[in-house]
Amino acid sequence: MHNADDESSEIATEVSDLRSVPLDEMTTRENELSGALHRLLPFSPDDARVPVAAFNSSI
Amino acid sequence: MEGGGASGPILPFRQFVLKVHSRCDLACDHCYVYEHADQSWRGRPTTMSPETIALVAERIADHVRGHGLDEIHVVLHGGEPLLAGRDRLASVATELRRRLDGLCRLDLRIHTNGMLLDDRFLDVFAAHGITVGVSLDGDRAANDRHRRYADGRSSHARAVRAVELLRRRPELYAGLLCTIDVANDPIAVYEALLALRPPRVDFLLPHATWDAPPARPTPTAYADWLVKIYDRWVADGRPTTVRLFESIIRTTHGGASLTEAIGLQPSTLIVIETDGSYELVDSLKVAHEGAPVTGHHVATTSLDEVAAHPGVRARQQGLRGVSAGCRRCPLVRSCGGGLYPHRYRSGSFDNPSVYCADLFTLIGHVRATTMRAHTLPSADLDTIASGLGGAEEVERLATAQLSLRRALLAAVRRKAGQSTAWDLLTRLDREHGAALAAVLTHPYVRAWAVACLRGDAPAARLANIAAAAAVHARLDARLDVEAVGGEVHLPTIGVLEGAGEGPAALVIEDGRARLRDGGPRSLRPVLRLVSGGFSVVLEDADPYRDCHRWRPAGRLTGEQAARWQEAFEQAWQLIEKEYPSYVPAIEAGLTTIVPLLPAEEGREVSSAARDAFGAVAAALPSDPATLALLILHEFQHVKLGAVLDLLDLFDESDRRLFHAPWRDDPRPIEGLLQGTYAHLAVTDFWRVRRHAEPEPARRHFAHWRVQTAEAIETLAGSKALTPLGERFVAGMRHAIAPWLAEEVAEPAAAPGR
Known part of the structure; x- marks a missing residue:
């Protein structure tokens, strides 16, 4: 276990900083988009989340 | 996140591992089935x-019907499943498809060591739609370190031959599973696997527990081994999917893991042994004798009954299902405590993974190389928690x-396709970024985009956003924009009247917008x-402002707008004078006020919407002090909503309802948190206020401090908060503590707002 709890620490978020990513590039950045959409639209079809934890011992 | 909780409704199973054969033709010394507890x-x-x-097929079909499942996954597993023979495997697939085809999509797979795989097996799999995964630990030296026959012979050549057969039938080739041994050369393993052109690879940490820890030459040997492969994989341009790496990347961005090895998703997997016994995930065999046992059997017990088994529910708890130490870890949403069996120590799974140090190092490395994310200083969270900021x-x-x-804009573009509006937006983004940003700060851009992505609003408004940015940038353009009710609304700019229904042709010249066919009418600015020195938009025209709990007022007359101006000026002066500590945050974040229709019976109404950061909506109250109160109250929601956009303060899988002192109906944890935070400002x-207006202020103060303090304690004791949420609630408690000690002349009486 690891803590990052001291007063001076920065709390990392799951929201990518997209301010300087060109808009026309963003449509291809699947992970960054899904990260944002996951937080704004938890049940969005665009949020390609897998609803279950997939069995580890097969592929 | 879907979550079943320790009680309450079950989560249906979606993955079924059928042990079609319980023996194996290899004697791998790291196998969890034969070589562990x-x-x-x-x-x-x-x-x-x-x-x-x-x-089994009947039970699964009943379960699918009962829960309306549209897709399930079945893995034919062992032992070595090919030992069951072609006919038995064909009959398993036939029975499953006979029962399930027409009910749901069946994803049917088999996982094999490949020793017996030949074209006749592959013909069977092709006939029944079964994809094939193969276990292979890398190059010959790596593979044969563990994967040998009982007499010591190598399995490598046969495994590679099996994969070569699959490569000739790529529609059946699912991928390769490699169990890690840090004694192997990671790059040699990676290159050997990649040479077989697998559509997917995964690297498995060898099964171990705190009671039987893995061989570990250095504290983070497994992370170091995987980091070497990860860096090479990235340098190679990610030539194939590596399930573990993709899962870390996905969870880093808030998505879901592709494997139970990491992440917080609930497990909806059940194993059915050759004798029909239901078992929990079979890798639990590494923990202790009987660890996977449920005591249930397909002949006597439905899958719904098995889904209620405590051992099943234990792996569906999300954040509540990991150890207290893991809950405090900043990487917990990616790691999820690691594979459940790896947490075992002396009779308990309430521990971090025995691979904790490796997972922390690996996930940290992947995050550092893939993500530049927004961060929030801990001190910011504390300041906001105090009610201020x-x-x-x-x-x-x-x-x-x-x-x-x-x-959101990019997601709308992906949904709607290429358009003139998108071309204009991308040009503005490249050449006039500040102009576009000015429009994107308008609260209802997000409200529209969210509605659009949910299918509740047209994508055509993208053009209005582009047009508004073009006006700011003084960039000449012509494009069709959205008209609603005969009006074209350009966010942050104003409204053009006189449009017909449907798209309206817009001309932007010299920083001014006009309808191409609209005659001389000019734009009514916002x-x-x-x-x-403080100014906000009084938004009475944006068609997407109707996202508050109360209906928005229509277009304001000049007289109505003047009344708003008078009330706002006085309210803001009051805030500046009596509540100066709230001023900087509101000046930085409040951009828009939306007039609402008055409620019946003179009740004050106001609202903030999660999808409209920067906006407060209110019906014009009868006095400026009430407007000041409404602004302070609603801006709390605005701030906290923006925090929740970034950080998890509570376990979103927790569906319990909690008593809120100010409401008759119980509230979900988010509602209680929002209400409490708003009432801190109230x-x-x-x-x-009680110093300037003793009554009813004293009565209201006495009333609200008790209710808010009670709600804070409900939150603190809810066990639904994340460590950050606990920190936030502790900050609220710290803020209200001195107020509880203040003297109030009159006891609490009737509630106020």
Whole structure:
């Protein structure tokens, strides 16, 4: 276990900083988009989340 | 996140691992079935019988019907499943498809060591739609370190031959599973696997527990081994999917893991042994004898009953299902405590993974190389939790909102396809970024985009956003924009009247917008409310402002707008004078006020919407002090909503309802948190106000401080908060504590707002 709890620490978020990513590039950045959409639209079809934890011992 | 909780409704199973054969033709010394604590395989039938297969298929079909599942996954597993023979495997697939085809999509897979795989097996798999995964630990030296026959012979050549057969039938080739041994050369393993062109690879940490820890030459040997492969994989341009790496990347961005090895998703997997026994995930065999046992059997027990088994529910708890130490870890949403069996120590799974140090190092490395994310200083969270927050704190929240809105625009573009509007937007983005950002700060850009992505609003408004940015940038353009009710609304710019229904042709020249066919009518600019140096938009026209709990007022007359101006000026002066500590945050974050229709019976109504950061909506109250209170109250929701856009303060899988002292109906944890935070400001309002207006302020202060404090304790004791949420609630408690000690002349009486 690891803590990052001291007063001076920065709390990392799951929201990518997209301010300087060109808009026309963003449509291809699947992970960054899904990260944002996951937080704004938890049940969005665009949020390609897998609803279950997939069995580890097969592929 | 879907979550079943320790009680309450079950989560249906979606993955079924059928142990079609319980023996193996290899004697790998790292195998969890034969070489670890549980030895139950010795007493089981070697092959799943046709009678058991029929029962299994019937149980699964009942479960699918009962829960309306649209897709399930079945893995034919072992032992070595090919030992069951072609005919038995064909009959398993036939029975499953006979029962399930027409009910749901069946994803049917088999996982094999490949020793017996030949074209005749592959013909069977092709006929029944079964994809094939193969276990292979890398190059010959790596593979044969563990994967040998009982007499010591190598399995490598046969495994590679099996994969070569699959490569000739790529529609059947699912991928390769490699169990890690840190004694192997990671790059040699990676290159050997990649040479077989797998569509997917995964690297498995060898099964181990705290009681039987893995061989570990250095504290993070497994992370170091995987990091070497990860770096090479990235340098190679990610030539194939590596399930573990993709899962870390996905969870880093808030998505879901592709494997139970990491992440917080609930497990909806059940194993059915050759004798028809239901078992929990079979890798639990590494923990202790009997660890996977449920005591249930397909002949006697439905899958719904098994889904209620405590051992099943234990792996569906999300954040509550990991150890207290893991809950405090900043990487917990990616790691999820690691594979459940790896947490075992002396009779308990309430521990971090025995691979904790490796997972922390690996996930940290992947995050550092893939993500530049927004961060929030811990001190910011503490300041906001106190009920306040300065300009810097709120500006950081607003900055993250800009990223979120850009992501929404891109998602709309992906949904709607290429358009003139998108071309204009991307040009503005390249050449006039500040102009576009000015429009994206308008609260209802997000409200529209969210509605659009949910299918509740047209994508055509993208053009209005582009047009508004073009006006700001003084960039000449012509494009069709959205008209609603005969009006074209350009966010942050104003309204053009006289449009017909449907798209309207817009011309932008010299920083001015006009309808191409609209005659000489000019644009009505947005209304603004001004008090001293502070100004906000009085938004009475944006068609997407109707996202609050109350209906928005229509277009304001000049007289109505003047009344708003008068009330706002006085309200803001009151806030500046009596509540100066709230001013910097509001000045930094409040951009828009939306007039609402008055409620019946003179009740004050106001609202903030999660999808409209920067906006407060209210019906014009009868006095400026009430407007000041409404602004303070609603801006709390605005701030906290923006925090929740970035951080998890509570376990979103927790569906319990909690008593809120100010409501008759119980509230979900988010509602209680929002209400409590807003009432912290309400309490403070009356606390201060009682000096200028003793009654009813004293009564309201006494009332709200008790209710808010009670709600804070409900939150603190809810066990639904994340460590950050606990920190936030502790901050609220710290803020209200001195107020509880203040003297109030009159006891609490009737509630106020």
